[in-house]
Amino acid sequence: MATDGLIGMNSYVYQYMDARKLLRFRYDNTGHHKQRDLPTYPHHKHVGSDKQIAPSSGPDLAAVLLEVEPLVQLPQ
Numbered sequence: 001m002a003t004d005g006l007i008g009m010n011s012y013v014y015q016y017m018d019a020r021k022l023l024r025f026r027y028d029n030t031g032h033h034k035q036r037d038l039p040t041y042p043h044h045k046h047v048g049s050d051k052q053i054a055p056s057s058g059p060d061l062a063a064v065l066l067e068v069e070p071l072v073q074l075p076q
Contacts, residue, residue, distance in 0.1 A: 014064040016071065023049060024071060027056055027064065 015026040026046040033053055038044050043058035059067075 012058070014059070014061065016068050027059055029058055
């Protein structure tokens with residue numbers, strides 16, 4: 001916890017699933033992929049499934065929302 005009046009973040013998960021409830025992507029920093037030797041460990045991204053892992057810099061919420069925006073189709 002931050003002591004300087006700022007909010008700190010120890011862990012995060014940002015997940016986007018489509019209307020069919022299929023995982024499109026998930027960012028997180030949980031330590032469950034240490035054996036993969038990711039250069040950004042513990043930060044990583046699941047792409048399309050829990051088994052496809054990519055390095056990630058650990059985006060903030062604004063960056064995740066920008067990534068989701070083109071994937072969402074709103075009714076007209």
